[in-house]
Amino acid sequence: MKKSAKSKASTMKTPDFSLLQWLGVIGLSIFIFFFPYQTALFNSLIYNAELPLYEAMLFVFALLLLVAFYLFRVWKIDSIRSILSIAILLLPAIYYISSFHAVAAHNAKLMTLIYCLLAGFFIFGMYLAATFRARKVLEYALMLSGYFVVFYGLLNLFGQRYFPDALWFTSGNYRLTSVFQYSNTYAGYLVALLLIALYSAIHSSRIYTFALHAFMLVPIWISLMLTYSRGALVLLPILILLVLPFMRLYKQMQYIAALIITVVSSFVILEKVSDNSIQIAQIVLPQFDGDTAKPISIVSPLALEGWLVLLAASFVTVIMMYIIHFRSAWLENKLTALAGKKWSVVAVPAAVTVLGIFSVVLLISGVFNSLLPQSIADRLENINFNQHSVLERQTFYVDAMKVVKDYPLLGAGGGGWSALFEQYQNNPYVSRQAHSYFIQSLVEVGWVGFLILISLILFIYYRYCRNYFADQERQGSHVIFFIFSIAMLTHSLIDFDMSFVYLGSLVFLSLGVLIAVYHEQMLIPRWETIKDHASRYVFPSVIALLSIILFVVSFREYEAQKSFDHSLYLAIQEKKPMNEIMPALDKAIRLSPNHPSYNLLKADWYAQAYRQTGDKNYLNEAAVILDNLKQNEPYERQLLLAEYRNFKNLEEHKKAIASLEEGISKFQWDINFxxxxxxxxxxxxxxxxxxxxxxxxxxxxxxxxxxxxxxxxxxxxxxxxxxxxxxxxxxxxxxxxxxxxxxxxxxxxxxxxxxxxxxxxxxxxxxxxxxxxxxxxxxxxxxxxxxxxxxxxxxxxxxxxxxxxxxxxxxxxxxxx
CATH class of the missing domain: 1.25.40 (Serine Threonine Protein Phosphatase 5, Tetratricopeptide repeat)
Known part of the structure; x- marks a missing residue:
């Protein structure tokens, strides 16, 4: 009784409306809707793709400062939530510590900033989503932004919009990628959206929200199939099994029935949509370098036919799901007695397991060939553990463990895999991503950082699941944050989804929300006497100070990138002389002294000046730049090549050869060295x-x-x-x-x-x-x-x-x- 009273008291003290809280929620919603269209903030570890990341950081760190003022009001030393808000800072801290000996200093700095951003999203989730109304806003922001991304992908599929690589031609197929420009990550995102939409549809009590979620199921499934991603389809049954226990027996059956209706409706139109999209792609997409895209009207025959069959299948799905959701109360009554049986908890999951195994057997045997476009049928038939994508990932992981063996405790720093994989690789593949979030994290921050990351994630899931199943009155739609995060993290086991900082942000936000939902149940009674101690202002003060520092650091990097781009514009577009383009480049280097691209460009311009004037002072200046850069970026390929060329120009042939030998030792499969x-x-x-x-x-x-x-x-x-x-x-x-x-x-x-x-x-x-x-x-x-x-x-x-x-x-x- 005492515990219950405390819980109610805590609930009463949590205001349902706060201006700072709602400004934070609005800011989060803007981020969720706007930033997927910046290639989902992909951290490619290629230096010319950083500007959107810095723009996002400026937005998020400004928002973090706002939330820091809110924390002065609500943060107290009284619960597990307060412990986790401090513990999450261990992630950026370990990246910062690892950067001291990083093999790629600039990327290590970038990854530290990114993890500060992710930690910020976790704190946003824990404190901004502590009230029901705020949580509902974030739920709808997550789902609606996802639906817009799906719609945007379909606009590219049917030719009304052209976004580079939204249709990615590879392995003989046009693979749908939408804003991600990478089909496998889009597939993982679609699986998460599908599971959320299914859950939301069958739990909606209002007809318009039900219709929205049910209507989106076919577009999501069609998009998923056209990514041609086998890994996402293999993981889907596993994720369904993880989601089903969070529903009552009747809802579990509705969930599976809704999925079957969606799949059947989609397969009926899949071949027509696929054929039309291929013909549209051949019209719209640039065929040769220098060509421009040629989007087509929505009323053109191919596009109109595609949209109409998609809409028809979606309407049919809505009608059929309406029947099983709103007109089948008799079935719920029949299942009430069954739900009381002990074995009922595992009945539907067991049936799903059997159905999943049976479906895999049918796929491999080719039974579905007549229902699917040949390209999709062929790809699904090749699902096995002896295909090239599986074997290549196994090679990545084995090679990654070689790196970990040499950098065991604190890792090689942020960007460590990208810098080192060619020295350790088994064969000459090219992959700047390790194709596993957790393996790549292990390389970057070693076993210490990896155990911190895993421990935090597992503890969050443990606390949420424990409270969810113990408190039936508080069960609700917040489970979509569990579904989204578990789906993305599971898919991240076999791909680099979390390198898309937008998706990583949503995952950490979702993890924070899972704690916020039950924060009253996580109070620590023996800390009741110190919760209002003056020391409670230390954490908000630290967050406020950090947000200011991070904003300044990010702004310097942003300004450096803008100056760098301006120097390139002056050199390439306006063809200005060296004395007019160098100040902009020098400003970029002054703001970001260790940036490889900036320093390499300056060394290259000095080399060009030498070729034009014959003045070796330019070469000596270039040598100083390259030597300084090498202290921080010893595994930068372009640096070694620039160093080699500079020594050649200086006629220091032994040093030139030494640079090449260093290149061979670090890039053992690069035939050019x-x-x-x-x-x-x-x-x-x-x-x-x-x-x-x-x-x-x-x-x-x-x-x-x-x-x-x-x-x-x-x-x-x-x-x-x-x-x-x-x-x-x-x-x-x-x-x-x-x-x-x-x-x-x-x-x-x-x-x-x-x-x-x-x-x-x-x-x-x-x-x-x-x-x-x-x-x-x-x-x-x-x-x-x-x-x-x-x-x-x-x-x-x-x-x-x-x-x-x-x-x-x-x-x-x-x-x-």
Missing amino acids: YETAIMEYAANGQTLKDTDPTQAARYWDRGLELLDRINKRKKQLEELPEEQLQGRDFDVTPFMRQALGQIYFNKQMYQEAIAMLEPLKEMDFQDAYIRNGIRYYLAALHAVGKSNENISNLLFQANEQEKSELDRLILESEKMK
Whole structure:
């Protein structure tokens, strides 16, 4: 009784209306509706895509300052909620600590800011959603913004709108991505929306809210199918099983019935929608570089037909669901007695499990082929654990654990996977994302940060579920926040959904709401005496101070990016001289000193100035810039290449080669580093062969050692499963062949030179490097008493000076004998 009284008292003290609270809720709603159209704030870890992230941060950190003033009123040291509000700050704190030794300083700083933003959303959820009305506003914001995203995707599908890569052509299919530009993440988002819409439809007591949610089910399912995402479909039955226990038996049956109605209605029209969308895409989408998109009218035959069949299927679904929702009270009465049975709790989940297994068997056996478009049927039939996407993800995860082994406690810092994966990778794939939120987090913040993250998430779910099932009177639509967060986090096990900062924000907001719903039940009685102590103002003060600092830091980065973009505009569009474009770039570097793109661009402009003037002071300035940048970004590929070119211009050949060797050690599957290094060893050996033959031999031997390493790695690639894609090409290149042929020739290994250079006969003789290789090929043939008149004539026709060069080589080979 005492506990109940305290709970009621606490409820009475929580105001149902507060101006600051509602300003915060309105701000959150603006974020939820506006920011998905900024590519869902994708953190691609590519520097030219950061501006939308900083714009979002400025908005969120300003909102956090507003909420900090609200916290002065409501934050007390009296509950688990107050502990969690402090504990969530451990996530940005661990990212900040990891940034001290990060392998990519700029991305580590960016990830620290992002986790400050996510922590802010968790606090927003816990305190702004503490009242019923505020929570309802956020529920509708979450659902309606999702419906708008689905509608926006359909506008792209039917050709009325063009958003780059909203239809992503890959693997021979146009895969729907909407605002995300990545179909798998869109599929994960659609699964979350589908589960929420189903729940909301069958629990709506008002006809208009029911109709809205029921109407959106077919568009969501059609969109999901047209993402061609197999992973989302595989996870869907698992997520349904996680959601069903939060409903009574009768509602569970309605839920499954509504899903079946949706799927059947969608499959009836899926082929027509798919065929129309393909034809529309071929009209609307740019076919070649430089083309512009050509959106079509909604009344054009293909678009109109697509919209009409979609609307018809949606209306049919609404009508059928109306019958099972509002006109089947007799069934609910029949199930009342059954609901009292102990085994009734698991009856529907067990039936779903059986149905799911049966459906998978039917999919694999091809029974559904006649109901689905061939492209979708083929993709679903290939669902197994031996397909390339599964095998590639397994490789990512194994390689990630290699990184974790070297950076176990605090990780490699934010952006650690992106910086390090090429040094640890098993084969030459390209993936700046680890395709798992939790694995990528483990790489970035190590076991300490990973355990903090997992512990927080599991504790939040534990407390919510415990209170939800213990307090039947408080059960309600807030469960959609559980559904959304668990769906997105589950899908994030196998993909990088949380790299979309918009989705990450919604997940952390949802987690905060789960605590807010039952915050009165989380009071700690023994802290009752200290809850109003003056120390309770410390936390709001810290949040206010942090929000100001974070706003300033984000604004500096925002201004730096704007200045950088302006310098590029002056250079490229207005073609201004260097003295007019450099101030804007210098401002960007002053605001963000360690940003790789800014410093690399300045070094590049100095290199261009050297080529125009011949003044080596520009090269020396560039060397200082690159050396400073390397202290913070040692794994930046473009930095190593710029360093190599700068040393070449300075004629410091040993340092140039050292840069290439560093590139080979850090990017072990990048054939370009091998190619350039072998060409350098061949050229430097050629230069030194008369003055320092010992050093020349060392260079040539090292070139052949790199060839041996390439061949060993090629054999390693042959061991990959047949279904797994190799990734980038990794083989001896034409340029490499001419350099290696030159090395073999100088070492009087003429047969090896011939074998290495012979494929160049099929190449373009207008290329000077190819002609150089052919010249050595013909000289090697001569050295073993052979010739090729046809190739000789083609060489001389390409460049008449080649005859004298060939004669010189032949004479040289005869002297070596």
